[in-house]
Amino acid sequence: MLTDPLRNIVVGMPKAELHIHIEGSLEPELIFALAQRNGVSLAYSSVEALRAAYAFTDLQSFLDIYYAGASVLLTEQDFYDMTAAYLARVHADNVRHAEIFFDPQTHTARGVPIETVITGIWRACQEGPISSRLIMCFLRHLSEEEAIATLEDAAPYRDKFIGVGLDSSEVGHPPEKFARVFDRARELGLHLVAHAGEEGPPSYIRNALDVLNVERIDHGVRCLEDQLLVDRLVSEQVPLTVCPLSNIKLRVFDVMGKHNLRALLDAGLVATVNSDDPAYFGGYVNANYLAAFEALDLGVADAKTLARNSFTASFLDPEDKRKYLAEVDAFFASATA
Numbered sequence: 170m171l172t173d174p175l176r177n178i179v180v181g182m183p184k185a186e187l188h189i190h191i192e193g194s195l196e197p198e199l200i201f202a203l204a205q206r207n208g209v210s211l212a213y214s215s216v217e218a219l220r221a222a223y224a225f226t227d228l229q230s231f232l233d234i235y236y237a238g239a240s241v242l243l244t245e246q247d248f249y250d251m252t253a254a255y256l257a258r259v260h261a262d263n264v265r266h267a268e269i270f271f272d273p274q275t276h277t278a279r280g281v282p283i284e285t286v287i288t289g290i291w292r293a294c295q296e297g298p299i300s301s302r303l304i305m306c307f308l309r310h311l312s313e314e315e316a317i318a319t320l321e322d323a324a325p326y327r328d329k330f331i332g333v334g335l336d337s338s339e340v341g342h343p344p345e346k347f348a349r350v351f352d353r354a355r356e357l358g359l360h361l362v363a364h365a366g367e368e369g370p371p372s373y374i375r376n377a378l379d380v381l382n383v384e385r386i387d388h389g390v391r392c393l394e395d396q397l398l399v400d401r402l403v404s405e406q407v408p409l410t411v412c413p414l415s416n417i418k419l420r421v422f423d424v425m426g427k428h429n430l431r432a433l434l435d436a437g438l439v440a441t442v443n444s445d446d447p448a449y450f451g452g453y454v455n456a457n458y459l460a461a462f463e464a465l466d467l468g469v470a471d472a473k474t475l476a477r478n479s480f481t482a483s484f485l486d487p488e489d490k491r492k493y494l495a496e497v498d499a500f501f502a503s504a505t506a
């Protein structure tokens with residue numbers, strides 16, 4: 170049972186969000202508004218009909234609808250409006266800092282210039298109201314050559330994103346498929362992350378570390394199937410950006426009571442809580458915390474660990490990290506006094 174004091178702590182604590190696909194923050198209402206503004210026709214007759222289609226059986230069944238939803242994004246203003254809506258929404262969840270994924274290939278494939286995508290998202294980030302950074306993801310169902318071309322296309326905007334990631338259909342598209350493009354990104358001084366161990370096996374997590382040299386693993390929940398891997402992730406303190414509601418909606422776990430977040434924390438892993446695609450999975454970051462705390466009987470000590478982990482695992486400068494960690498510690502000192 171989640172008591173009111175614990176709920177207030179989880180909701181009110183300062184936090185960072187490190188795993189959010191900005192296209193996954195596109196709410197059905199905004200999808201319809203942009204479709205109308207841009208004269209794009211949708212396969213659904215109403216907001217309600219679209220929402221009713223959000224009944225997923227696995228990652229691919231979600232991705233099909235997610236890419237269809239993103240098809241309404243055409244102009245720089247569209248990307249700006251989507252991003253500004255996300256930032257305003259998570260400000261209310263006491264998110265202080267967000268590291269935001271975007272999928273340029275979803276848009277360039279439809280003829281939208283990469284400049285439009287990056288400039289629109291970036292302009293909203295510049296305006297706040299919270300700190301944010303951008304991470305450009307490659308779609309792993311496409312070829313490595315296409316990823317390399319995307320990295321080259323993005324080169325003129327190198328100052329507008331801090332890292333690269335790897336997302337989309339995981340199984341059958343292992344990390345090693347993208348070895349060269351991640352090498353290139355590393356040469357450019359970019360941070361490296363990859364989705365691994367969401368639906369894919371523990372070997373995908375190991376190869377993301379060994380072949381791609383990533384600094385964080387997105388999801389990573391299947392690591393618990395391999396004790397040697399867990400030992401390594403703990404000893405190297407590799408962060409995992411866990412997304413509880415996503416894992417339930419995409420049937421990685423049957424119900425929240427079976428989610429392994431508590432086991433990840435108990436193993437000493439640097440787990441964090443994130444929303445993944447909040448418009449599709451039933452909630453923003455605080456809804457993810459609350460659902461997991463309720464079902465897994467987590468407590469105040471776990472809340473503090475998760476809030477601290479969210480900043481420790483971020484790509485903020487050391488000085489900013491210290492500032493936010495001090496804010497977390499002060500919050501808990503006063504909340505538990």
Ligand SMILES: Nc1ncnc2[nH]cnc12
Pocket residue numbers: 190193228235336337338339364367415445446
């Ligand atoms: N959960 C997820 N896994 C892989 N690719 C994604 N793209 C958006 N959400 C994703």
Ligand SMILES: [Zn+2]
Pocket residue numbers: 188190336364387445
């Ligand atoms: Zn994701």
